[in-house]
Amino acid sequence: MVTRYVPPKQSVAGQLFDVACLLALVFGALFLPIWLQIAVPSRVEKLPPGVTYTTAANGTKTWSGLSWEKLGQNPTMQAQWKKLGYSKEKAADIITHPFEYDIDVSGVVLTAIVVLGYFLFMLFMSEKEYRQVIAEKFD
């Protein structure tokens, strides 16, 4: 015969503490890395050959050597950009920022270990807990 586990009753203060822990976790792990711009998409700036720009103190960019053709835009694309209200300078801010997919092997391995380790830990602990549940339910 299995001894039934009788859990302690949680106080109101304990419940509030647990809610605070979860909120701290949500904002600490998810909100802050984005808010502090630590976890941002890996876009890079790639200017076409012969294209440069200078940035004024107020952030305004002055381009030189810029053309739709250098941005790789055919006449149809140019027409569509213009319909959307974009000049070539404004479009250049988008087109010159592609993603960078250089694969860092150590980064991939680290991420894989973290994901795999998480699942293994969870399955191991769950199995242990599940056996207690089944024993209490059926024995």
Add this chain to the structure above:
Amino acid sequence: MTDVAQAQPKQHLELLKVLGPAHIWALGVGIVLVGEFMGWNFAVGKGGALGALIACWVIGLLYTCVAMIDSEITSTVAAAGGQYTQAKHMIGPLMAFNVGLYLVLAYTMLEAADVQVAGQLIQIGAQNFGFAIPWQPFTILVLAILAFINYRGVFMTLTINFVITAAAFVTIIILLIGTQPWNPGAVLLHKELLTGLPYGWIGVLASLHFGIWYYLGIEGTCQAAEEVRSPGRALPMGTMLGIITLLIAAALTWYVCCGLLPWQYLGWDDELAPLYDAARMLGSPFFTTLLFIGTLLSATASANGCINDASRAWFSMARDVYLPTWFGAVHPRYRTPFRSIVFLIPIAAIFALFIPLAQVITFSILSGLLNYTFMPINMFKFRRMWPLGTIKRGFEHPFHPLPAIVLFVLCSVTFFAVYLGYGRQLLAMMAFYIVASCWFAFHRYRYVKRGNQFTMPWPRPIGY
């Protein structure tokens, strides 16, 4: 003395069983259809227009596997909480806690993305009439109205969803007709705008990340399992019809948008509403207004369904003492998990107001992806512990174990796709779940009654 039913045995008020297949379809598609109006286009940014199309097909296969597995298990474990309750019965409490969190975060972040889009769209609409207004108050207003509707009752919530989802879907069809697809080159300019694969096949792989967004949330159908009149019929039928609807909508959306917009514009991180922008390209106030309304309706319907689903998952965890029991209360009059509804709203609001759209969406996608990774493990255990014929199943999916294997492989590949471009955000999300798991396993679980975790009237599982 409070007039609220607390999460104690024998004092439960039960959720009302009022939903049919149409509501299940509306719950699934209502949440997901917004993925055609915004967010999917970031797949174009990661892999080009053709890359996004390939992602749409590959991820469509992933979701077909999800729907097959989900239909069998959900129609058998017909209880609120969906995959959370499944995990509790088949894998164990810690897995269940994590699955509950996946659901809550996937839907809460999707809800945040929805209301962010709704607020910004209202701002754009006002600008078109010459009014310069901030978007943030409208985001909060939309969220507050939807929270109130959800607070009042599930039937009203999902009936409204059915109407606005159907209306939003019709706007996509009307836009397609307006682009004269029978006359290539007249309006749609695929030949000139499609540029092959700008990043090569690595870009196609990377675009699987946002390919998830075409369909994310369809598994939400099983959140309402406890409120369905006939789970064995309504859940598989509603889910399968939902997947078919989404496959059609995704293909049409891609076809229209990629025939009108340059891929770099479409895939840019700040691009809010691609179908609305596609409508603008037609130069017709009718289409612009129509897609403005369609996008707004779809975002609203999605947020509405998300509030419903996230609160049910949170409520279920509280009812099992995985979370403070205070959240496990059912409203005595409206019979809704009102405290769970109200608690999650500010979290959605803060992410909606301060986090960029592509990154809010990525949080939702990652939680969804972790949930899909759990499903094949769940399916293998389910068939092994209760083989066919040992318990009554509402639906038996064919070709097992093929869908489970395909799903597991596609999930693994999609994790790598997220790593490409969003690696740090992936690690942040994993850090969250690892710390939360330790918190549950080493602190919270001591308040949980062991035997109460198994509530289905099934025989002892084989191997235990």
